[in-house]
Amino acid sequence: MAVEYDPALINRVFETTDPVEVTADEIRSFCAAIGEANPLYTDPDAAKKGPNGGIVAPPSFAVTFRNGRHFFENVPRFGTRGFDAGKDIEFAAPIRPGDKITLSSHVKEIYEKTGRTGTMVFVVIRSTLNNQHGEVVAHIDHRFMNRT
Amino acid sequence: MIASITEVKVGDQLGPLELFVSKDQCRGYARACGIEAPRFTDDEGALREGLPGMILPGNMSLGLITRLITDWIGSGPARLARIGSTYRVPVQPDHTLTIHGFVTHLHPDSRTAEIDVWMENEDGDRLVTGAATVEFKV
Numbered sequence: 001m002a003v004e005y006d007p008a009l010i011n012r013v014f015e016t017t018d019p020v021e022v023t024a025d026e027i028r029s030f031c032a033a034i035g036e037a038n039p040l041y042t043d044p045d046a047a048k049k050g051p052n053g054g055i056v057a058p059p060s061f062a063v064t065f066r067n068g069r070h071f072f073e074n075v076p077r078f079g080t081r082g083f084d085a086g087k088d089i090e091f092a093a094p095i096r097p098g099d100k101i102t103l104s105s106h107v108k109e110i111y112e113k114t115g116r117t118g119t120m121v122f123v124v125i126r127s128t129l130n131n132q133h134g135e136v137v138a139h140i141d142h143r144f145m146n147r148t
Numbered sequence: 149m150i151a152s153i154t155e156v157k158v159g160d161q162l163g164p165l166e167l168f169v170s171k172d173q174c175r176g177y178a179r180a181c182g183i184e185a186p187r188f189t190d191d192e193g194a195l196r197e198g199l200p201g202m203i204l205p206g207n208m209s210l211g212l213i214t215r216l217i218t219d220w221i222g223s224g225p226a227r228l229a230r231i232g233s234t235y236r237v238p239v240q241p242d243h244t245l246t247i248h249g250f251v252t253h254l255h256p257d258s259r260t261a262e263i264d265v266w267m268e269n270e271d272g273d274r275l276v277t278g279a280a281t282v283e284f285k286v
Binding site for chain 2: 026029030032033034035036038039040041046050051058059060063064066084085086087088089090091143
């Protein structure tokens with residue numbers, strides 16, 4: 001049986017966060033936490049001579065922005081509590097210290113999959129990150145899995 | 149450093165990158181990202197949630213597998229354009245994790261390389277899998 005949900009959920013932006021300013025300290029702490037030593041992310045002098053003309057955040061820093069207050073209450077539930085099954089990220093522009101990042105989120109798709117362990121329903125929430133110049137920085141698809 | 153996509157071949161290996169991820173490093177990631185869920189900071193909190201012990205945030209695993217690719221790119225004329233990840237099994241700290249990758253496809257027209265990447269534990273179980281696209285300027 002196909003999973004049932006209100007089709008009006010799909011593609012409706014349910015939340016846009018206030019801008020969050022990125023600091024050089026946050027990028028440094030993030031690099032330390034994942035053991036990142038690439039000079040493009042850690043060494044201001046080397047980064048200046050690199051392709052971005054200065055320090056940028058490592059790509060996976062994009063997932064550190066907190067989702068909005070209404071994010072999780074807008075993830076439809078099917079059966080058990082959903083858990084984070086993975087992320088797909090498209091990177092459009094680097095994140096720099098001083099950038100002010102805004103997240104807009106909508107339900108992208110809902111689908112069902114049957115595997116060895118039973119039926120699962122996946123809910124994909126797409127968050128688009130924009131910087132203060134109105135540029136898209138990244139699209140993040142958060143994949144939540146529920147067991148029916 | 150890879151100077152051009154012409155230097156890349158299907159089957160080229162990335163890494164492996166072997167890492168011992170301690171509980172303190174896991175807590176450090178949670179702190180750096182403002183994550184407060186106890187399953188990422190202490191064993192008792194994780195046990196209360198029915199987990200075998202503290203686990204890494206999924207996003208931390210994503211950060212570690214992404215490192216394999218950005219290490220491979222180095223300061224070369226390329227950028228990570230996309231990465232998809234699947235968190236298959238909870239990843240526990242205080243273990244040695246090995247991250248592997250290899251080039252699966254090349255698209256000379258768009259100057260892109262497709263890469264499969266995965267994280268294994270000491271038993272060779274694939275805990276996190278992913279696929280990435282790297283875009284070269286030349």
